[in-house]
Amino acid sequence: MAILTVDEARRILGDEVLGPQEVERVFGPVPRTALDLPIGLTREHAMAARDAGEMLVLRVARAAGDVPLTVLRMVERYPQAFDGKLLRQMGYQLKDDWGIMIEPRAATDTCAPGWALVRKETLESSRNLAYDEQDASLRAYTEALGVPASAVRRRTAVEAVYDTVLYHAARGVRLLERTWDWSSSRTIDGGYLNVGGVSGRGVQILSFSPAIRHGGLGVCPTRQCSGR
Numbered sequence: 521m522a523i524l525t526v527d528e529a530r531r532i533l534g535d536e537v538l539g540p541q542e543v544e545r546v547f548g549p550v551p552r553t554a555l556d557l558p559i560g561l562t563r564e565h566a567m568a569a570r571d572a573g574e575m576l577v578l579r580v581a582r583a584a585g586d587v588p589l590t591v592l593r594m595v596e597r598y599p600q601a602f603d604g605k606l607l608r609q610m611g612y613q614l615k616d617d618w619g620i621m622i623e624p625r626a627a628t629d630t631c632a633p634g635w636a637l638v639r640k641e642t643l644e645s646s647r648n649l650a651y652d653e654q655d656a657s658l659r660a661y662t663e664a665l666g667v668p669a670s671a672v673r674r675r676t677a678v679e680a681v682y683d684t685v686l687y688h689a690a691r692g693v694r695l696l697e698r699t700w701d702w703s704s705s706r707t708i709d710g711g712y713l714n715v716g717g718v719s720g721r722g723v724q725i726l727s728f729s730p731a732i733r734h735g736g737l738g739v740c741p742t743r744q745c746s747g748r
Contacts, residue, residue, distance in 0.1 A: 548584025
């Protein structure tokens with residue numbers, strides 16, 4: 521089956537496509553090699569993604585000035601997009617000695633370049649469960665899509681931040697307003713980073729112990745369409 525172009529994908533998914541135009545408008549000039557990646561998506565897959573509440577996102581690892589697009593870089597570039605009160609003082613035990621600004625991977629992790637599908641909101645069945653218990657919801661979602669088990673995973677924290685900031689800047693819509701996406705990124709305080717609670721104060725980035733259960737804490741599954 522034929523692979524869709526960006527314009528063809530937009531005709532199916534509409535505003536749920538965040539492609540080269542949106543990426544450069546929000547993050548500045550991006551290397552052409554990243555912008556020219558094929559989507560790797562057929563019409564059938566795009567329609568299934570639309571029905572599943574997914575968006576199609578072009579993720580890049582470097583932006584203006586060829587600088588790595590890490591979480592810290594996004595905080596520095598768009599401070600108004602983040603809840604500043606929580607950047608240095610919120611771990612899973614509500615400690616004052618942890619915050620994303622001192623998390624080592626926040627200064628190093630970037631998105632894997634390429635197109636990806638991601639569910640815009642957390643799976644309802646994944647909420648109020650401990651971290652490992654949420655895997656069953658991921659498996660059920662994968663089976664419902666009819667794709668290989670290895671194709672669907674949790675987002676990394678930098679992917680969740682990138683997708684959320686990009687969508688709000690490009691579409692003026694806040695995703696994850698009352699929920700948090702529990703990522704696969706482990707932290708120095710022994711938890712896993714989660715991203716969400718996006719109010720007028722901006723994105724919250726927290727760390728919770730894997731044993732925590734919370735009614736707003738779930739998973740936004742993602743799957744890679746193309747990349748390198």
